[in-house]
Each structure stands twice: as C-alpha cells, then as structure tokens.
Amino acid sequence: MIELEPDRLEAWDTTMRAEAVEPLIFTAWVRETVKGIWSDDLGPAFDRYFGEHAMALIRVLQGRAHARDWCDNRATPVRESCAMIVANALTTALADLERRYGRDRTQWTWGRAHFAYGEHRPFGLLPLIGSYFNVTIPSPGGDDTLNRGKMEFGEEPPFANRYASSYRAIYDFADLDRSLYIQSTGQSGNPFSPFYRSFAERWSKGEYIRISTSRDEIAATASGTWRLEPN
Numbered sequence: 001m002i003e004l005e006p007d008r009l010e011a012w013d014t015t016m017r018a019e020a021v022e023p024l025i026f027t028a029w030v031r032e033t034v035k036g037i038w039s040d041d042l043g044p045a046f047d048r049y050f051g052e053h054a055m056a057l058i059r060v061l062q063g064r065a066h067a068r069d070w071c072d073n074r075a076t077p078v079r080e081s082c083a084m085i086v087a088n089a090l091t092t093a094l095a096d097l098e099r100r101y102g103r104d105r106t107q108w109t110w111g112r113a114h115f116a117y118g119e120h121r122p123f124g125l126l127p128l129i130g131s132y133f134n135v136t137i138p139s140p141g142g143d144d145t146l147n148r149g150k151m152e153f154g155e156e157p158p159f160a161n162r163y164a165s166s167y168r169a170i171y172d173f174a175d176l177d178r179s180l181y182i183q184s185t186g187q188s189g190n191p192f193s194p195f196y197r198s199f200a201e202r203w204s205k206g207e208y209i210r211i212s213t214s215r216d217e218i219a220a221t222a223s224g225t226w227r228l229e230p231n
Contacts, residue, residue, distance in 0.1 A: 018111030018140040018204070024159070025108075027142065028097050031153050032089035033057065037082075040073045050154040052143045061086070100157070111138025113159040114149060116204065118166075118185050132192075135185045137200040139164070147206065170208065180208035 012022040030052060037060060039046045059065045061082055071082040101108050119125070120133035139161045141147035149161035164184070172178040184203045188195035202209070212218055 016110060016114075016140050016142045016145050018109065018114070018138045020110055021105065021108045023110035023142065024097065024113050025093070027110075027114075027151075027159060028093035029086075029090050030057070031158060032093040032096070033086055034153065036073075036085040036089050036092075037070050040075050041068065041070060047154055052151070052153070054144055109138070111140065111204075113157065114139055114142070114151070114161050116149065116161040116164060116184060116200075118200075120191070123191075135197045135200055137184075137197075137204045139204045166203075168203075168208070177212055177214065178210070181211055182208045 009022055009026060012020075012026070016023045034050065034053065034057060035046075037057070038049060042049055056065070060070050063082075069079075071080055071085045073080050073085075097108060101112065115136045116139040118135035120130075120135075123132075124130045124134040139149050141149040141161070141164070143150050148164060150163035151159055152162055155162070166184040168182050170180040182203050183199055185200055186193075186196045186198040188198075190196060199209070212221075
C-alpha cells in the first residue's frame with residue numbers, strides 16, 4: 001500500500017509550479033480518475049477522449065451527469081461509486097508515479113514530468129541522435145492555467161507539455177523599443193550553436209528579452225558582424 005503524505009494536497013495552493021510535487025500527484029490522480037470513470041463506458045472510443053475534461057469530470061463527481069451511472073464499472077459485478085473510483089485512482093496513480101520516477105518522492109517534481117517538448121522534425125525522431133536536435137525544458141502550468149501547457153494523457157510520457165505558447169510578446173505601442181519577446185528554443189537553427197536552445201530556460205521561467213531597433217545600440221551590444229559581398 002502506498003501512503004500519501006498527510007494533508008499534502010489539501011494544503012496545496014493549486015499553483016502548478018515546476019519545482020513542486022503536488023501538481024504531479026494531482027494530475028496523475030486526475031488521469032487515473034478519468035480512466036476509471038469513462039474507459040468502460042466509451043470502450044474503443046475512449047482513447048480519442050482520454051484527456052482531463054475538467055468540466056465534465058466535475059459534473060460527474062458532483063452527481064450532475066444523469067445520462068447513466070458513469071462511475072459504475074460495467075465489467076464488474078460490484079456497483080462502484082464515484083468515491084470508490086477516486087480512491088482507487090489515487091492508489092493507482094501513486095503506483096504509476098513510483099514506477100516512472102522511483103520510490104524517492106523527494107525526486108518527484110512537476111517540471112520533471114511536465115517538460116516542454118520541442119521536437120525537431122525529422123531528425124528529432126531518430127534514435128541515438130534525436131536528443132541533439134530536440135529541446136526539452138521543465139515547465140510550469142497545465143491544461144487549465146493561464147500559462148497553459150496542454151498534455152496528452154494517452155501518449156507517452158503522459159504529462160509532457162506538448163502544446164503551449166511557444167512565442168510570446170508584449171508590445172509597447174508608445175515605445176516599440178520597450179517591447180518584450182521570447183520563444184521556446186533559441187535564435188539559431190544550428191543544433192550545435194550555443195544559440196540553438198538559449199531561450200528555453202528563460203521561456204520556461206516566463207522571462208523576456210528586448211530587441212532594439214536602434215542601429216547604435218545594436219552595434220554596441222553585437223557579438224559580431226556578418227558582411228555579405230558580391231563575388
């Protein structure tokens with residue numbers, strides 16, 4: 001039997017911080033709850049439905065979904081209640097997290113599981129060398145946060161941040177030189193360049209860079225100059 005640390009989730013402030021363990025436990029719990037409620041009812045169609053679906057889940061758990069008894073598993077002779085499904089889902093979720101991330105829960109963090117996955121096509125799909133091309137970074141947020149990082153529960157790994165705002169900008173129309181920008185990888189398309197993934201950590205932390213349009217300022221901070229001359 002895997003025991004949950006007392007009152008950990010009850011005391012959680014619901015912030016999906018990358019360094020916290022609570023978002024990981026909660027999301028894994030939701031994942032197993034969704035599977036326990038709908039997989040038997042939807043059958044082969046469940047794989048296409050397998051996601052958080054927060055509002056539908058809330059309706060079922062509050063007893064406001066009356067089309068059928070969603071929590072009862074039709075494949076068993078026992079009549080399961082939603083409370084039974086939720087309790088069993090927590091046990092299953094913790095066992096799954098232990099299998100994925102080890103028994104030492106001090107090493108469990110949301111960012112470790114919810115990493116932003118910038119996959120290079122096609123080289124990132126190749127074995128052995130794919131890691132040189134793909135850009136991964138621990139990220140905060142989740143399906144229902146402002147800093148959204150959408151997951152695909154049916155994919156492996158199930159908690160990876162697969163859909164997020166890869167480019168962000170804050171435009172100052174009074175002074176465009178004060179505008180702020182960031183994107184999730186880097187400025188260079190060369191995977192062996194130090195600028196290939198140089199923005200990833202700042203993107204994950206919600207930080208930005210400023211891009212001047214002043215020739216003098218650009219020249220003062222430039223790391224070099226490329227000159228193209230006709231042959």
